[in-house]
Amino acid sequence: MLTNLLLSLSLLFGCQRASMPGKTYAVVIGISDYQALTYTTGDLRFADRDAQQVATFLRSKAGGSVSNANIRLLTNRQATQETIQQALTLFRQAGPTDRVILYFSGHGLPDSFVPYDARPGDERKLLTYRVIKAAFHESNAKTKLCIADACMSGGITRQKTKRSALATNEPDGSNVAMMLASRSTQRAVEDGRLAGGAFTYFLLKGLTGQGDVDGNGIVTIRELHKYVSPQVKKRTKGQQTPIFYGRFSDELPLSYL
Template sequence: MCKKSVCLSLLVIGVAFRALAQQTYVVVVGVADYQNLSNTQGDLRYADDDAQLVTQFLKSPQGGSVPSDHIITLTNSQATHANILEALRIFERARPSDRVIFHFSGHGDGGVFYPYDAPKEQLLHQELKAAFRRSAAKTKIVWADACLSGSLKKRNPQPQSSQSYTHFNDPKLSIVVMTSSRYNQNSAETSRLRQGVFTYFLIKGAQGEADRDRNGIVTVQEHYEYVRKQVSTLTHNRQIPTIYGHFSNTMPIIKL
């Protein structure tokens, strides 16, 4: 039995250690039912299910047991442009030792993701990059399941876009941007999987399917290579995921 003062000191050290441990802050967006579209004219089927799948995984012990108050999930009518921008402010709570994750599933086009209130409102890639730039987190991850999502890598001719673009390649940071398709490709969802193809394999890979060497760690390289192979095969190369940013190939995405 330890003395009261020693026990108290150990308790304080334990609390401080937990406070300094890496935290994860997440924004997940999935829009299947659009305000200005219909089931027969443009609505998607499974983008909202994609958002729930990602959220459930990240909250699970396998996904890191991210606390509920660290995850904001917006689906369908919740996912307005204004609400997404407000949700992205959660990244400002992160410290340098933390990580932030953004997942989007829905319609996309060159330079934009479409929120619920599209086409009047658009989530510019520039706005997402600006939200990441405001966060102090050194580890930042984007998973984008949308048509033409590979255009995230492209420079945007709008003012100050170069600053936003280069932030995604900052050598001081670990930034992983994985997109469901190239800049000129559509992204598929399928009734066979009842998910977006990219999101389905993204989570399957993170759950351990991508752990090629079976060492209990899914690295960035393992994750991407698994997702790319599975998506490309299922879509007969009509959809090829991309990855870019600044990261080590051995950077862990998930520790199983």
């Protein structure tokens, strides 16, 4: 009798945390090899690999078992300004119970991310924060995540006007979160020993188990921040301070283990 009761409770709890509610639509970008750069003039080493690992996580059970049809993975020469902007229209397919995710790993500037085909001194080819915020605002999803492993990525939190604020005018019950590798004045460090960006490395470690502080099989955004932030600060010797910013519940689940 007791065995049957415990088994029933186990099955019930397992069903409750087996998968993310609704669907996930994700645009995942990683650029190591830039058109206008070489390794000696600024190319990165691991940004494309980091993006591929994030996409793999999203496809896993912990990441929500997201179908390939709902992921736009763009790496290196695939990640031009035009193709990124086109990929962001995927978010328009999401309904209120769904979530949308943008992950970017590559070069960053105070007001934009840098696509593959950007040219030094030419602002016309940048992926501005204004464009990113517009893509989020055009989505009906109540859960919106912007994750960036890029230098100065904290600059996206600056709110010049109410219209440009990512978390403004969202309906009640919405979760809009920005998980950013660094403050607006900081670099985002690539670590050869980790074979990736320090931020993405610990982000994925946290999402796949290390962040589950209370051991309940769910990693919430609060748990992830408590794990990622000190790990990145320690690893980069204080050069890099991750920012978790927006309007969201501390108990927002990000992975189900």
